[in-house]
Amino acid sequence: MIREPQQERSRTTRRRLIEAAVECIGELGWTGTTVAVIAERAGVSRGAAQHHFPTREDLLVAAVELVGEVQLSELRSQVADLPEGPSRIETVASVLLNLYAGPMFRAALHLWVAGSTDQALRDTLVPLEARVGREAHRVAVDLLGVDESHDGVREMVQATLDLARGLGLANLLTDDTKRRQQIVRQWARMLEQNVAGTTSV
């Protein structure tokens, strides 16, 4: 067996800890999630976990950042090589409005709800979410190919992402896929008629 190089092993451990953190937060909430619980889930010793992430807040920051990056890179790859035109808008609307329909959104919700009554958690989350949110906005503008210098376009892109989070909520307790698909179709038509004319590409 070829030994995994030290640096790579370290990266794998880090990644496993982050993924375990997302799972634990989604299932147990923030209160129930400790570094010890995460380490056990990841199959990593507590010492090794603390070497990578001294506090659970450090793990939280890494988790939110990773989830944000993974989501946006998935989003970019889903719409890569799509031709321009109405069918492109529909695909872009679909991937944007499905952005929060998965299990990772549950972990985010747990954190936001806990942060609403926990000042320290809130102080960690707010700048982090602002950064992830700005990046999502930038990607959405880019994929929609719209020009934000036109009146109202910025707000319609924001509304698209806020709607996506609302649809994520609606998908939390029941499978809302069918209803969401109909909203996606109508939303794509609305974007086509209201903001696609501002396209800068």
Added chain:
Amino acid sequence: MIREPQQERSRTTRRRLIEAAVECIGELGWTGTTVAVIAERAGVSRGAAQHHFPTREDLLVAAVELVGEVQLSELRSQVADLPEGPSRIETVASVLLNLYAGPMFRAALHLWVAGSTDQALRDTLVPLEARVGREAHRVAVDLLGVDESHDGVREMVQATLDLARGLGLANLLTDDTKRRQQIVRQWARMLEQNVAGTTSV
């Protein structure tokens, strides 16, 4: 001092218990909320609380229903006596998109997040939320004065309420009022141009 009639006293106790339940869930989450904790907060004996609500699930159902009713009646009163025309649409869009920006939404979020991993809670919540959601939809259609038999109108009304929940989330950790107001303005313009033409009044 005039004695409060028995029936009215009973109604007051009931109402105080329900309001205390909403507060407790918002602050402590569903796990931390017991009938005993709610009774203490309401200043009601545990026995009296259990007389009105044998289980915390009964209290939960009453709380979700009351919050839904209060929100919708506030909504109706805010737009009563408004003349038709663009300024009406802007006011309606504003009250709809502010529907979940208050503290009661935090209690709802706690319940939804807890329900996503607690099957019994989920079974209680799902039909309840479906009923409250249908009623909100009906009121929104009514206030917007739109005709749902027109293609896409139903989805735009749904999108309005899903957007409102997404905006509620965005208001959880920071005061998002200013950004929300700009989205409201743009949303009103969009509704005016895209669905107001279907008005049935």
